[in-house]
Amino acid sequence: MIFRKAAMVIVAIVMSFAAVFTVTLKDSVVQASSHYQSMEKSLNAIMNDSIMKSANSSVTVRKASTGEIIYQSNAGKKVTPASTLKLLTSAAALETLSEEYRFxxxxxxxxxxxxxxxxxxxxxxxxxxxxxxxxxxxxxxxxxxxxxxxxxxxxxxxxxxxxDSIRLSPGIDKEDETHYYAAQISGLTLSPNTDYDAGTVIVDAKPAKNGYKANVTLSPATKIVTVVNKSKTVPKGYKNTLSIKRQPGTNTILISGNVPVGSAGSKQWVTVSNPTAYTLxxxxxxxxxxxxxxxxxxxxxxxxxxxxxxxxxxxQSMPLKNLMKPFMKLSNNTHAEILAKTMGRKVYGTGSWNSGLRVMREYAESIGLNPSEWVFEDASGFSHNNKVTSEQLTELLYQVRRAPWYGSFVQGLPIAGVNDRFVGGTLRNRLTTAPVKGKVVAKTGNLNSVSSLAGYVETKKGETLIFTVLTQGQTKSTIPTIDRIAMILANS
Incomplete structure (x- = not known):
């Protein structure tokens, strides 16, 4: 009964975001009205602190009721969006493929x-x-x-x-290839569990007897990879230094380092080379x-x-409207790239990045976004060469409110401070206290020296705001600062 009540609360939160925002976008920059002067003052103080001054940033806040810009800082500056680019990918996919699309x-x-x-x-x-x-x-x-x-x-x-036969997007380097977020894209692929990290195998290394190699299992079991186990079990209390990596260009997984007796060892989702052969x-x-x-x-x-x-x-897979949760809540890069190629296949008959990204650009232009303000070479946001402005991302978040599939779009976004992985997603451990907990529904983005957050926030007065914060090149993490911005909005 407690679980059902909690579930009803979560559903109510999501539906509250799906039920608001009938807005009219204005292109001009509008100064904050007196109602928002306190918020503006607080945001200006944050933008002038040492952390934000060390970063390239772009911030825009809009009223969801009218589309009026009520705060901006470098709103037209192009910044690497990281995974907030998935907002465009998911919107384009829902529009192009439909909510009911099944693989x-x-x-x-x-x-x-x-x-x-x-x-x-x-x-x-x-x-x-x-x-x-x-x-x-x-x-x-x-x-x-x-x-x-x-x-x-x-x-x-x-x-x-x-x-097509191109397996990796341009932004992926050799050192990335072993990691689940850089899996190869194939028309025939396999996931190891219901997180749906396609093209990976779970490698679980646990301590054995002192002095022996770690015990290693693969899930699912497969002969497509070769495990080279150079690990060693060490006495309890020693540091766990296990490393599990696939060697670039091969299907050899090297396990090295020490694993202490009594420890949990290490579990990694490791990509495979040639997902087709893995599936077979x-x-x-x-x-x-x-x-x-x-x-x-x-x-x-x-x-x-x-x-x-x-x-x-x-x-047949689950419909796309249901896939939105593991895709967006967990920020699954592989899903984004698969959806891009699928869009390309449907519209242009070619399942390639070129055709898929073309569909995304054409969708953006069709809803009034400015194509010159968007630069992207993948669909997941993994590349540092991707660029967009906060003004454009907030405009996208406004425009999708008009779409018949908006409910599916917004229910895929992480909800701040909600512990369930498939509800809170990448925001489950952030913004965990009142009044902001459960009031921010937004997509996160993180790369080396890049952090972003874009979505919707319900204020203390019950108003809904659309916001985007993009930062890159910072010397220290800007995530705490981004969260402070979200808290100021929630308190306004």
Missing amino acids: RTDLLTDGTISKGVLKGNLYLRGQGDPTLLKTDLDQFAATLSKMGIKQITGDLVGDDTWF DVFKQSLASKGIKFAATSKTVSRQVPANVSIITSK
């Missing part, structure tokens, strides 16, 4: 079945579904088993041609678990499905 994965064959033998090839064709799990592959294998199949004479084929490897194990074997001459390969095939079964 699809097909199991097909060009063969025939006779006496438990599938005489032909087995195909797994993807559309970039980031929510495909091992349990889905197990279900595919179970379907084949129910059909009486025990052996397959042909190849196991993965079709990832829904997207895990699927082959699912088939083996059902007693389905391949002929000695069979191979596991990637190529496009031919015309003369039959669909055995399919799996």
